[in-house]
């Protein structure tokens with residue numbers, strides 16, 4: 099199969115490299131010449147475990163190429179994936195589809211022979227219809243079908259998620275296109291991944307429903323964590339106690355500072371807007387969006403309380419800035435709200451992140467950055483674990499106890515057992531877990 103992948107961002111690059119690894123011939127197209135040049139020289143613009151090697155291997159085997167020339171890539175392809183960004187539109191929260199529609203227009207002009215055009219980007223229900231209309235209007239003669247094939251990739255685990263998916267959802271309104279998509283995913287038959295063929299609108303909605311459900315699960319356990327703190331219960335045990343019920347499931351019940359990243363905040367908001375537009379508001383998800391926004395800000399207040407009610411003039415050391423580990427992605431990271439809240443309260447911030455500091459420096463130029471957790475904590479009045487990177491899972495508390503000005507630890511990811519840290523003379527505060535005696 100010959101595949102053109104429009105958009106060499108996170109989703110496009112991971113999907114393109116994985117399809118090439120399946121044996122397809124993939125051409126990744128991007129209109130940013132600097133990005134294409136970097137990729138051609140083997141430089142990967144994002145941090146994703148395993149992606150460097152996967153790209154290099156497939157480039158070497160001539161199965162993966164990069165170009166800015168959309169026309170020739172599309173003309174040669176059996177399947178064209180649209181994997182461009184759909185950011186939240188400023189002001190109203192709707193998904194901004196201008197990049198998707200621009201890609202559709204460019205694709206239309208370049209189509210030759212029967213081609214399946216696939217929306218991989220997360221797009222509101224009905225976008226496939228519009229993509230089809232745009233192409234049909236521009237090229238009444240073209241032989242094509244538009245299919246929805248949402249991605250369910252977690253950053254940091256994207257290659258594994260692509261190659262061993264829980265399911266593949268294909269929204270195709272005609273059998274010929276569904277057959278082509280079956281060919282595209284045939285290599286996954288070996289893994290027995292369920293392939294669900296649905297109508298196009300159903301596939302589009304499935305993606306939003308999945309992300310909104312997961313965001314709801316996280317928000318639910320976060321609110322239960324707050325209650326645990328008030329009544330002296332332990333949220334981790336509650337999560338285990340409910341998660342062992344198969345109807346609930348144990349995943350996505352880890353209480354923390356609120357969900358962030360490139361998908362959940364944007365997709366929950368877009369679903370809320372679509373539902374309101376259709377006159378069937380999803381009030382549950384509206385509440386999830388509001389609760390999660392407030393939670394990120396509330397984390398700064400939690401840190402202030404742990405510091406005895408004031409952080410004015412104090413140095414707060416933050417470990418972890420990205421929205422989750424194993425990524426350099428700072429989009430909608432809880433750290434952004436936490437830093438802003440602490441700065442408003444008069445704190446000085448020093449931070450360390452294994453991969454996110456470059457990105458963070460653009461967003462937060464006015465905080466100090468440290469090369470490792472220990473220089474970050476030196477002389478600090480509190481240490482806050484914001485992201486659960488592995489590098490923070492076995493900190494030397496004896497060393498930290500000696501080097502910090504004040505022994506306060508706020509563990510927003512419950513990485514540690516409170517008693518283990520308190521033993522070194524720290525005041526330990528976790529999320530929804532009892533605070534041990536220092």
Ligand code: UDX
Pocket residue numbers: 249250251252253254309312316349350351352353354355356357358359360361362421422
């Ligand atoms: C998510 C979906 O998982 C993926 O299927 C979708 O296609 C894209 O969005 P991603 O944003 O990469 O993936 O990260 P994910 O691992 O899902 O985490 C999202 C956020 O939820 C992070 O901020 C994470 O810290 C938070 N989270 C996750 C929790 O706070 N608790 C949990 O139990 C799980």
